Amino acid sequence: MSLLLGWTVSEAPLLCAVGQTILHIRGLRRLGPLGRAALWLLTPALWIFYAFMYREGRKAGGIAAGALSNEIPDHEGPVLSGVAPRRVAPYRPLPLLHRDYTTSDTRDIAYGPDPKFNRLDIWRRPDIPTSQHTPVLVQIHGGGWMIGDNKTQALPLLAAAAEAGWTCVVPRYRLSPRAPWPDHIIDVNSVIAWTKANIATFGGDASFVAITGGSAGGHLTSLAALASSHPDFKPGFEDADTSVQAAVPFYGAYDWTDRDGTQGPTLAEFIARWVVKRSKTEAPDVYERASPRSWIRPDAPPFFVLHGVIDSLLTVEQARAFVNELRATSTSPVVYAELPWAEHAFDLTQSVRTRGVIPPILSFLKTAYEATRD
Numbered sequence: 001m002s003l004l005l006g007w008t009v010s011e012a013p014l015l016c017a018v019g020q021t022i023l024h025i026r027g028l029r030r031l032g033p034l035g036r037a038a039l040w041l042l043t044p045a046l047w048i049f050y051a052f053m054y055r056e057g058r059k060a061g062g063i064a065a066g067a068l069s070n071e072i073p074d075h076e077g078p079v080l081s082g083v084a085p086r087r088v089a090p091y092r093p094l095p096l097l098h099r100d101y102t103t104s105d106t107r108d109i110a111y112g113p114d115p116k117f118n119r120l121d122i123w124r125r126p127d128i129p130t131s132q133h134t135p136v137l138v139q140i141h142g143g144g145w146m147i148g149d150n151k152t153q154a155l156p157l158l159a160a161a162a163e164a165g166w167t168c169v170v171p172r173y174r175l176s177p178r179a180p181w182p183d184h185i186i187d188v189n190s191v192i193a194w195t196k197a198n199i200a201t202f203g204g205d206a207s208f209v210a211i212t213g214g215s216a217g218g219h220l221t222s223l224a225a226l227a228s229s230h231p232d233f234k235p236g237f238e239d240a241d242t243s244v245q246a247a248v249p250f251y252g253a254y255d256w257t258d259r260d261g262t263q264g265p266t267l268a269e270f271i272a273r274w275v276v277k278r279s280k281t282e283a284p285d286v287y288e289r290a291s292p293r294s295w296i297r298p299d300a301p302p303f304f305v306l307h308g309v310i311d312s313l314l315t316v317e318q319a320r321a322f323v324n325e326l327r328a329t330s331t332s333p334v335v336y337a338e339l340p341w342a343e344h345a346f347d348l349t350q351s352v353r354t355r356g357v358i359p360p361i362l363s364f365l366k367t368a369y370e371a372t373r374d
Helices: 002-011 013-030 033-071 155-163 183-202 216-226 265-275 284-289 316-329 352-373
Strands: 119-123 134-140 167-171 204-214 246-250 303-308 334-339
Touching (some): 002 013, 002 033, 013 033, 033 334, 119 155, 134 155, 134 183, 134 352, 155 167, 167 183, 167 204, 183 204, 216 246, 246 352, 303 352, 334 352
Parallel strands (some): 134 204, 246 303, 303 334
Antiparallel strands (some): 119 167
16 A cells, blocks of 8 residues: 555656645535635645655656766767657657557567467567667566566556667566466576577567566566576576676566665565565575576676665665675676655656656667677
8 A cells, every 4th residue: 555655646746636636626615614724734735745746756867867977978869870760759648558569460479388478579660670670678577476467567668669769578477376486587588588589580689688677577687687697597498598788677676685684574575475485594595596686797787777765665775785786796887776756666657757767778778789889
């Protein structure tokens, strides 16, 4: 409940203001003199608060752009070279709608044996011919390793990336409790291997595959980027290339061991009961290997990490610790945007915060791509 309330206020403050206005008008008709007086005190205070939250959301784009410029001063713009910008917005007017960048030939493509979960969609601008190969962005959905799908998450980012010229691969993967760990990361690596082998047919450049995702998807994004060579995470295709060239995790879980004590016991208890089905005491090696922080290495790919300060599910402190260690070890750029008043899953809709952070993310990805062309 706290997540839902916090998310609604932080990402839809203007909608909250409209709702409060309706309640105010209805209350004036039904309440007595004392109630109306209290309402006149409460409603303006809430209007001021919602205006403050909207203003804070508008700051996110500047914060993300500043973080990018601090780490990579000479970064590229958001639109890929050789891709003509269109005067078409990737979003529909309503915040939950977006333009469709898939076709009947690019939906529900099989990448593995599971007939329900081993499926993916490909997002791509229809006016770009498949002979023009563009870099690939793989988006991994979140949902606590138990729920979620590839049809409802990160839609603003995917639409903007496709419009900027990217070929986007958007998979489903097996979920707990039916699928125990590490089936989730095995499927993610299967997606990457499939992409490297097949994406050229759909117009993608297999030499550059970036990965992004939020929450559990942020965890899987980071783990795939850092532990791509671990054989336990790709049984049966150990020799396949599952490396990625850039990673953009949103509000991820970076340390299942909670080595700094910043996450608290709730996450470990949840993982033990539903995902791993063994406690951290019973299987310490499993938790250690499942932690992206355990795989930090000097040759890690470029990272752009985003996290909300008021995230009520995965603490900002564990994100900071991950970024600090990654920066101390990796020779690649590590961009970190810490967003004030941003809740978990802040990027689900076209909020002012979401629209603000997307251009810096696309600029980061284009910069990483262009660096491989030199």
